[in-house]
Amino acid sequence: xxxxxxxxxxxxxxxxxxxxxxxxxxxxxxxxxxxxxxxxxxxxxxxxxxxxxxxxxxxxxxxxxxxxxxxxxxxxxxxxxxxxxxxxxxxxxxxxxxxxxxxxxxxxxxxxxxxxxxxxxxxxxxxxxxxxxxxxxxxxxxxxxxxxxxxxxxxxxxxxxxxxxxxxxxxxxxxxxxxxxxxxxxxxxxxxxxxxxxxxxxxxxxxxxxxxxxxxxxxxxxxxxxxxxxxxxxxxxxxxxxxxxxxxxxxxxxxxxxxxxxxxxxxxxxxxxxxxxxxxxxxxxxxxxxxxxxxxxxxxxxxxxxxxxxxxxxxxxxxxxxxxxxxxxxx
Numbered sequence: 001x002x003x004x005x006x007x008x009x010x011x012x013x014x015x016x017x018x019x020x021x022x023x024x025x026x027x028x029x030x031x032x033x034x035x036x037x038x039x040x041x042x043x044x045x046x047x048x049x050x051x052x053x054x055x056x057x058x059x060x061x062x063x064x065x066x067x068x069x070x071x072x073x074x075x076x077x078x079x080x081x082x083x084x085x086x087x088x089x090x091x092x093x094x095x096x097x098x099x100x101x102x103x104x105x106x107x108x109x110x111x112x113x114x115x116x117x118x119x120x121x122x123x124x125x126x127x128x129x130x131x132x133x134x135x136x137x138x139x140x141x142x143x144x145x146x147x148x149x150x151x152x153x154x155x156x157x158x159x160x161x162x163x164x165x166x167x168x169x170x171x172x173x174x175x176x177x178x179x180x181x182x183x184x185x186x187x188x189x190x191x192x193x194x195x196x197x198x199x200x201x202x203x204x205x206x207x208x209x210x211x212x213x214x215x216x217x218x219x220x221x222x223x224x225x226x227x228x229x230x231x232x233x234x235x236x237x238x239x240x241x242x243x244x245x246x247x248x249x250x251x252x253x254x255x256x257x258x259x260x261x262x263x264x265x266x267x268x269x270x271x272x273x274x275x276x277x278x279x280x281x282x283x284x285x286x287x288x289x290x291x292x293x294x295x296x297x298x299x300x301x302x303x304x305x306x307x308x309x310x311x312x313x314x315x316x317x318x319x320x321x322x323x324x325x326x327x328x329x330x331x
Contacts, residue, residue, distance in 0.1 A: 028094060032067075037114035043094035045071060046119055047084040054082035054308050055148050056121045060112065060139075061086075062130030062156075064219040064228055066093030070129070072213040073294050077301050085119060087112055089135065091227030093218060103230050104238050109138035113146060123148040125304050129293040130264055133157050134235055137273075138242065140249045149252040149307025153292040153300060156264045157246070157273055159239045164232050171229035181229075182222040189220035201291045203260055204325065246276045253280040254303035254314070256296050258288025281306075283318045287325045296321055 034041040045067055057078065059070035067086040078084055088095035090102035090111050101107030112135065116124065125148050128136035133155025140147050163169075171177045171185070189196075197216055198206050211217065218224055257270035266284060274282035283303075288295050299321050302312040 032094065034094060035115060035118050037111055037118060040096035040098040042090065042111055042115045043067070043088040044115060045086040047075070047079055049080050049082055052082045054305065056083040056085065056124040057304060058085045058087065058112070058116060058124045058126050060126065060128040060132035060135050061089065062132045063232055066215055066218050068213065068215040070127070070293060072210070073297050077297060083121065085116065085121065087115060092224055097227055104234050105134040105138040106142065108135045109142055112139060113143045116146060122146070125149045125151065125307055127151045127153070127300065127304060128155065129153040130290065131156050131231065131235065134239065137246055137249065140251055141245055144250065147251040150249070151300060151303045151307060152253065152255040152270070152273065153296070154257050154261055154264050154290050155255065155269055155273060156235065157239060158243050158269050159236060160265065160268055164236065168229040168232050171226045172233045177226055177229070181226040185222065185225045186220050193217065193220070200263060202289050203287060204289050204291065204295045207294060246273060249277045252307040253277050254283070254307055255280055256283045256285070256292050256300060256303060258285050258290065258292055258295070260287055261290045263290040281314065283314060285318060285325060286322045295325065
């Protein structure tokens with residue numbers, strides 16, 4: 001009886017997980033295109049401007065995300081002003097994983113460089129958030145001739161204490177990790193997604209419609225979740241080896257972070273990065289959490305304009321943002 005009940009429970013778990021996975025599936029946008037970059041396909045959304053005022057801009061999303069995270073934040077502000085390339089990192093969204101090198105920022109940077117070339121873009125401003133910051137740093141080191149400027153938003157680029165979350169450890173291992181990602185993550189993640197996304201924005205409010213418009217549920221797909229776990233696990237060791245090279249980055253750089261970021265420490269990452277990249281400008285916003293790509297969106301756009309050579313008073317804008325964030329914080 002016990003064995004039969006266990007088998008039934010396992011069968012129900014599989015059926016439920018499959019059903020949840022179907023819920024997570026979202027039809028691709030007509031704007032998306034998967035392009036072969038050397039034996040595997042990278043997915044992106046490329047918006048061309050008829051009369052661009054700014055150079056091309058490439059957006060690299062963070063962990064547990066896809067290209068629609070920056071699309072939801074930046075498209076409205078920048079469409080028509082520049083050619084915009086939003087990229088699914090290898091193994092995320094609708095991009096294939098590719099080879100084992102794509103489990104590291106170096107490989108992902110090379111994959112994005114290949115995609116940029118396929119799109120016919122020469123130099124671009126590279127905008128990155130969180131984990132994407134490590135990919136952007138690798139891109140600047142490996143493809144400096146393709147970088148016009150860098151805007152780092154709450155970047156994760158240095159070794160940190162404490163390791164990684166237990167569920168990443170559970171998901172990254174070869175056999176049981178695949179089962180964990182397929183059977184446990186979809187239903188549990190679906191139940192927790194509301195609180196999890198709010199906590200990433202905290203102490204700032206999450207934008208209305210974020211889960212749907214940013215297609216946040218894609219991160220709960222078994223393959224995407226496991227690839228993300230492997231990325232995060234590899235990042236820690238990668239930063240130990242590669243962070244000493246950041247001083248070689250020569251492109252104009254702006255770094256924006258929040259002093260209440262509980263996900264990526266501004267002291268360990270942003271402040272340190274600003275010290276080693278010559279001429280980098282650091283803007284630390286009081287009472288802002290991890291989602292600087294949303295909370296500081298207007299400031300990030302001004303930072304893009306700055307590295308593109310347009311005069312903008314970033315300090316004044318940062319002060320105005322702090323006043324606005326303080327008002328939201330008091331509500």
